[in-house]
Amino acid sequence: MNNASFVSHAELADLLRRLSEQAEVWVPTRQAMTPHRPMFRPFQAGMDLDFQPMPVTSAKGVLFPQGEELLKFRKEKSLSEATVTTLLWEDPAVFRPTIVFGCRPCDARGFLVFDRAFLQGSFVDPFYKARRDKNLVVSMVCPEPDAACFCGAVGSHPADTEGSDVQMIPVKEGYVLHGLTEKGQEFLKNVENTPSQAQQEEARQVWTSAQGSVDSGASLTDDAQHFFKRFADTAFWRFHTERCLSCGVCTYLCPTCYCFTLTDETNGVHGERLRSWDACMFHHFTQEASGHNPRPTKAERFRNRVGHKFSYFPEKHGRFACCGCGRCLRHCPVGMDIRAIVRALGESEEVHD
Amino acid sequence: MRDEALNITNQTEASLRIVGFLCNWCSYGGADTAGVCRFRQPPLLRIVRIPCTGRMDPLFVIKALAQGADGVLVSGCHPKDCHYAVGNLYARRRLEMVGRFLPFIGIDPRRFRFTWVSASEGQRWQQVVTEFSEVIEKLGPNPGLRSHAG
Amino acid sequence: MNTLQSIVESIWDQVDVVLGWRVGYDPLHPVPTFVRDRKDIASLIWNPLCAPNLSVFLAKFFRTASQRDKKIGILAKGCDSRSLTALIQEGLVDRDRLLIVGLTCPGTVDPDALAAARTQSGPITAVAFANGMVEITSADGVECVPLDRVIERRCQRCRHAHPVLYDVVLHDFEPRPVPKDPFAHVEALENQSLEARKAFWLKELERCLRCYACRNACPLCVCQDHCLAESRTPKWVTQKDTVADKFLFHMIHTLHLAGRCTECGECERACPMKIPVGLLKEKTAQIAMDLWHYESGTDPGARPPLLSYDASVTGI
Numbered sequence: 001m002n003n004a005s006f007v008s009h010a011e012l013a014d015l016l017r018r019l020s021e022q023a024e025v026w027v028p029t030r031q032a033m034t035p036h037r038p039m040f041r042p043f044q045a046g047m048d049l050d051f052q053p054m055p056v057t058s059a060k061g062v063l064f065p066q067g068e069e070l071l072k073f074r075k076e077k078s079l080s081e082a083t084v085t086t087l088l089w090e091d092p093a094v095f096r097p098t099i100v101f102g103c104r105p106c107d108a109r110g111f112l113v114f115d116r117a118f119l120q121g122s123f124v125d126p127f128y129k130a131r132r133d134k135n136l137v138v139s140m141v142c143p144e145p146d147a148a149c150f151c152g153a154v155g156s157h158p159a160d161t162e163g164s165d166v167q168m169i170p171v172k173e174g175y176v177l178h179g180l181t182e183k184g185q186e187f188l189k190n191v192e193n194t195p196s197q198a199q200q201e202e203a204r205q206v207w208t209s210a211q212g213s214v215d216s217g218a219s220l221t222d223d224a225q226h227f228f229k230r231f232a233d234t235a236f237w238r239f240h241t242e243r244c245l246s247c248g249v250c251t252y253l254c255p256t257c258y259c260f261t262l263t264d265e266t267n268g269v270h271g272e273r274l275r276s277w278d279a280c281m282f283h284h285f286t287q288e289a290s291g292h293n294p295r296p297t298k299a300e301r302f303r304n305r306v307g308h309k310f311s312y313f314p315e316k317h318g319r320f321a322c323c324g325c326g327r328c329l330r331h332c333p334v335g336m337d338i339r340a341i342v343r344a345l346g347e348s349e350e351v352h353d
Numbered sequence: 354m355r356d357e358a359l360n361i362t363n364q365t366e367a368s369l370r371i372v373g374f375l376c377n378w379c380s381y382g383g384a385d386t387a388g389v390c391r392f393r394q395p396p397l398l399r400i401v402r403i404p405c406t407g408r409m410d411p412l413f414v415i416k417a418l419a420q421g422a423d424g425v426l427v428s429g430c431h432p433k434d435c436h437y438a439v440g441n442l443y444a445r446r447r448l449e450m451v452g453r454f455l456p457f458i459g460i461d462p463r464r465f466r467f468t469w470v471s472a473s474e475g476q477r478w479q480q481v482v483t484e485f486s487e488v489i490e491k492l493g494p495n496p497g498l499r500s501h502a503g
Numbered sequence: 504m505n506t507l508q509s510i511v512e513s514i515w516d517q518v519d520v521v522l523g524w525r526v527g528y529d530p531l532h533p534v535p536t537f538v539r540d541r542k543d544i545a546s547l548i549w550n551p552l553c554a555p556n557l558s559v560f561l562a563k564f565f566r567t568a569s570q571r572d573k574k575i576g577i578l579a580k581g582c583d584s585r586s587l588t589a590l591i592q593e594g595l596v597d598r599d600r601l602l603i604v605g606l607t608c609p610g611t612v613d614p615d616a617l618a619a620a621r622t623q624s625g626p627i628t629a630v631a632f633a634n635g636m637v638e639i640t641s642a643d644g645v646e647c648v649p650l651d652r653v654i655e656r657r658c659q660r661c662r663h664a665h666p667v668l669y670d671v672v673l674h675d676f677e678p679r680p681v682p683k684d685p686f687a688h689v690e691a692l693e694n695q696s697l698e699a700r701k702a703f704w705l706k707e708l709e710r711c712l713r714c715y716a717c718r719n720a721c722p723l724c725v726c727q728d729h730c731l732a733e734s735r736t737p738k739w740v741t742q743k744d745t746v747a748d749k750f751l752f753h754m755i756h757t758l759h760l761a762g763r764c765t766e767c768g769e770c771e772r773a774c775p776m777k778i779p780v781g782l783l784k785e786k787t788a789q790i791a792m793d794l795w796h797y798e799s800g801t802d803p804g805a806r807p808p809l810l811s812y813d814a815s816v817t818g819i
Binding site for chain 2: 689693697701702703705739743745746747748750754762786790791793795812814816819
Binding site: 031037066246248329 | 528560741
């Protein structure tokens with residue numbers, strides 16, 4: 001392979017430092033207080049990088065920030081008229097280029113779900129597009145899938161390249177990098193070294209063994225098609241969601257969950273329209289102005305989450321809105337297992353209240 | 354732009370500000386009495402009238418201090434003199450709790466005070482405000498969490 | 504000898520449902536389960552990995568009983584039994600509807616600490632407990648770690664490892680001894696300057712995602728779908744992703760729990776970002792002890808101090 005580059009462990013920090021001069025480089029870093037839960041943060045010199053455990057948060061905030069200001073407004077009072085609201089349009093911020101460095105293949109594929117939602121419909125989201133155009137994804141072959149990982153069941157594997165511009169493969173002395181897209185090839189010009197024959201060979205082995213390292217049983221596709229058959233089976237949904245706490249851990253950590261809410265946050269006469277993350281597991285998510293809530297309990301809310309990820313979205317866009325990273329399950333306070341629920345869809349056993 | 358807004362609501366932006374939560378039935382009257390009697394008071398206080406100190410949510414204290422109020426003063430009827438019989442008896446437990454909690458989150462507890470002033474105690478009101486204002490002036494501006502807000 | 508299964512069998516005729524734990528997606532994460540079918544009794548487990556406090560489901564989902572309802576059987580560790588007591592104190596759950604199976608508790612395991620204590624790295628296939636040791640089986644073999652080393656922070660400071668309220672008790676594990684200073688963690692922070700404390704909270708709370716897991720996992724957060732944190736009128740917190748807003752949300756949670764919190768530590772355990780939010784509530788519990796000699800969730804007949812008053816006190 002001609003387009004391979006190599007960066008040693010010792011050179012990595014320097015590479016990131018150089019990259020961060022051109023772009024905001026998001027890397028998984030270890031937090032002093034929570035050493036086992038790395039998070040994605042913009043790179044700064046001296047940071048404690050940690051590529052080993054799966055980061056607790058996904059990298060989605062890079063393209064879809066938790067809170068994003070869409071416009072500013074000001075309320076003015078004139079002598080003759082009632083309150084007048086003036087919109088202050090500002091040119092959309094000039095977004096810095098971003099690099100997601102060292103995310104998992106599942107995280108990289110998560111962005112593809114965002115692309116469908118924000119770019120490929122009848123409406124293109126200008127904020128997302130501006131960020132996405134200047135974004136590059138360097139994913140790393142997943143070194144250690146755990147019991148919550150299920151990329152295998154959603155049509156992927158731990159060495160998947162889909163959605164990545166560059167793939168990095170961890171070897172003993174550092175990382176072998178492969179450019180996968182034009183952008184990725186361009187990126188590799190930042191890395192001068194090429195891997196040795198032995199390193200190339202090692203990378204091939206790491207890749208191959210990683211590819212088969214997640215056995216999540218059969219694909220969820222077959223079970224997911226029974227969703228509509230189960231849709232009205234209230235007892236089924238009550239039974240399977242009984243222990244759910246209806247919090248937002250699953251959706252906020254999910255690399256593919258893109259639901260948001262719009263609010264006007266005012267401060268005196270000034271205000272801004274804000275787009276922020278929302279979670280379908282919250283009661284308020286579907287609360288209507290009249291007070292009516294079409295999804296009044298967690299059973300309906302969870303059913304919607306399963307349906308969106310495994311039925312409605314795939315029907316419309318041809319892929320699961322789930323990348324199998326397993327964060328929803330790994331960090332759920334009560335271990336809600338969405339895989340198990342999808343698998344149960346197809347089971348014939350009747351559930352009674 | 355934010356500065357403009359502040360100017361609209363507060364002409365003396367540079368000065369320190371104390372938020373006073375005063376019970377409608379006593380301390381608010383006490384402050385009025387002090388004013389009618391022309392007792393000199395420092396100008397730091399901004400008054401929020403509440404129906405009873407029993408209405409006083411401890412969160413008011415924390416939110417005001419987090420947003421950068423330099424001091425918070427709560428004043429109500431003397432115990433056993435409450436217009437609603439026991440509102441201030443509930444209040445003193447809550448306020449005692451929040452007062453002791455403040456230092457744990459890094460807020461100087463001296464910036465918060467609660468006291469009892471009746472409608473006739475104009476003189477006492479002057480004394481309370483003067484003393485507390487002196488404390489706040491000594492402590493200086495409270496940064497709160499303003500620099501951490503959006 | 505009593506086993507979990509034999510106890511549940513013995514109370515089965517008196518209850519409609521038993522709240523317990525069963526094996527989750529891996530050996531480290533048992534999950535809450537609701538047993539309504541006698542044959543499922545066999546699936547119940549109890550060990551130091553059974554962390555979730557099951558009383559969280561009571562006020563939220565079992566609040567109203569129909570006429571025909573029998574009792575609710577519930578497994579309760581020491582801290583869980585305090586939460587149950589507090590719910591009873593506040594009239595949120597009827598004592599007569601509960602059949603409490605108390606569990607003497609050696610402390611629950613912090614999965615992060617367990618990961619750190621291991622010398623092997625392969626995926627864990629089984630975990631067993633014996634003689635104060637955790638026995639971890641993985642593809643690399645079996646290794647033992649002292650339970651004491653991998654216990655959650657909430658358990659290191661536990662004063663009620665033996666349940667305070669129960670109908671039957673299961674003594675499978677030696678209850679953890681009461682620590683010398685249950686408020687050592689609070690005091691460690693208080694030994695720092697005001698500035699340092701503020702900096703500490705800003706740094707910790709900056710990670711908060713406002714997923715509200717801490718709130719929803721809290722057995723005494725009973726406002727349900729009407730939480731102040733999500734209310735727009737009145738609007739206490741904005742949707743902005745700033746630490747000031749996150750801070751205020753945690754103040755809402757803490758102050759609504761003041762004098763009520765039973766220190767079960769579920770808020771902290773549920774937090775995916777591992778923010779020590781439990782510390783905030785521990786401080787309020789300490790204040791309630793200092794001021795009113797009140798320990799929440801230890802006396803079903805007591806009234807929480809902030810829901811009552813004492814007219815005889817003078818001087819403040």
